[in-house]
Amino acid sequence: MKTNELINYIRDGKLDQRLSDIYLDNLKMDYQRSRYIDAIAKYSEIYGEDSADVEIYSAPGRTEVGGNHTDHQHGQVLAASINDDAIAIVSKNSSDTVNVKSEGYDMITISLSDIAKRDDEEGTTLALIKGVLASFKDRGYTIGGFNAYITSDVLGGSGLSSSAAFETIIGNVISGLYNDMKVDAVEIAIIGQYAESAYFGKPCGLMDQMACSVGSLCHIDFKDPKNPIIEPIVVDLDEVGYSLCITDTKGSHADLTPDYAAVPAEMKAVAAFFGKDVLIEVSEDEVVAHIPELREKLGDRGVLRALHFYEENKRVEKEVAALRSKDFSSFLANVKASGDSSFKFLQNVYTSHDVQHQNVSIALCVSEKVLGADGGVARVHGGGFAGTIQAFVKNDKVAEYKAALDKVFGDGACNVLKIRKYGGIQVV
Numbered sequence: 001m002k003t004n005e006l007i008n009y010i011r012d013g014k015l016d017q018r019l020s021d022i023y024l025d026n027l028k029m030d031y032q033r034s035r036y037i038d039a040i041a042k043y044s045e046i047y048g049e050d051s052a053d054v055e056i057y058s059a060p061g062r063t064e065v066g067g068n069h070t071d072h073q074h075g076q077v078l079a080a081s082i083n084d085d086a087i088a089i090v091s092k093n094s095s096d097t098v099n100v101k102s103e104g105y106d107m108i109t110i111s112l113s114d115i116a117k118r119d120d121e122e123g124t125t126l127a128l129i130k131g132v133l134a135s136f137k138d139r140g141y142t143i144g145g146f147n148a149y150i151t152s153d154v155l156g157g158s159g160l161s162s163s164a165a166f167e168t169i170i171g172n173v174i175s176g177l178y179n180d181m182k183v184d185a186v187e188i189a190i191i192g193q194y195a196e197s198a199y200f201g202k203p204c205g206l207m208d209q210m211a212c213s214v215g216s217l218c219h220i221d222f223k224d225p226k227n228p229i230i231e232p233i234v235v236d237l238d239e240v241g242y243s244l245c246i247t248d249t250k251g252s253h254a255d256l257t258p259d260y261a262a263v264p265a266e267m268k269a270v271a272a273f274f275g276k277d278v279l280i281e282v283s284e285d286e287v288v289a290h291i292p293e294l295r296e297k298l299g300d301r302g303v304l305r306a307l308h309f310y311e312e313n314k315r316v317e318k319e320v321a322a323l324r325s326k327d328f329s330s331f332l333a334n335v336k337a338s339g340d341s342s343f344k345f346l347q348n349v350y351t352s353h354d355v356q357h358q359n360v361s362i363a364l365c366v367s368e369k370v371l372g373a374d375g376g377v378a379r380v381h382g383g384g385f386a387g388t389i390q391a392f393v394k395n396d397k398v399a400e401y402k403a404a405l406d407k408v409f410g411d412g413a414c415n416v417l418k419i420r421k422y423g424g425i426q427v428v
Contacts, residue, residue, distance in 0.1 A: 131195025339379025
């Protein structure tokens, strides 16, 4: 649809049903209409195409519900897409050039003849786009030039996986523009992980990309990461009287890459002690039996992180069983146990290099004071060390909880989210 026609289409409310289905929050319908219209107008302004034929794609952020740092050891996770997302206004161009302008950032221009990895591009959005393009090409898919304007509600550093949402949306754009939308969600997730690991230079598992790409609430078993087992889980938080709250504690992520990288590295070092690549290939009993030798060779933290992995993997199974049997109290108990283990054993709530700044610790402490024994539970969210916490809060405590967290971390720090049923999609 042409940009001017699409703006009128949205302004007249003709996209409302689709937007309501995607975002599950009719109170924000005016916001979403304006957001989409503004993005289309911005695309036209940037590319000078007032009546270009464009398509719109969306990719959600994700929330990790269970399985903190288990995916990179080929364990199990429980993860969900959320109703904060990135949207892209895009069109094919006649050149072999990809142009991507993200809101608030400089234009990125890539020649399709220059998509090889470069070490000096690590850590950049340019590297992510190149990695996705290269992986599509290596897998035999068609790639081509396009112009894109991207705006995102999934804030960088928010713990909701803005990078995975970005990789997913680029993957869906290429799938839609050049491959008839035939690249499935799992493969797009694997491509995104490759881009982040190989090109961006951040070692990661597959959970973030999978949750963003596949959508809904899913139990994912990564024992065979090339063929993950994905099992949808149905839960209606409104039905059980709880809300999902994510609080951005505004902690700095600067210089934290070594902290993130150390978690899988130390777990893999324990596996390597037994001649294996990842912990899923080693039994917990073997690790426990060799704790003295492991401590002497690898130090204590790696042992603690390995033991966290085994218990956390079992907790995911318990959470799934609890949700399937509609035992929400047991589910919450395991969420709390996950958070406790992450703090004590995984040790990813704050960085040991800067103990004076513990935003996540403060957020968890305030949460416990507000929620008490029966108002809900909170835990560190995602990679940890800075960023966000997750809480399942009784609906009658949400206003009090949000006010308390916003008072500490600033207005709008605490967000009440919904679990979205779609992963990466073409909207129009």
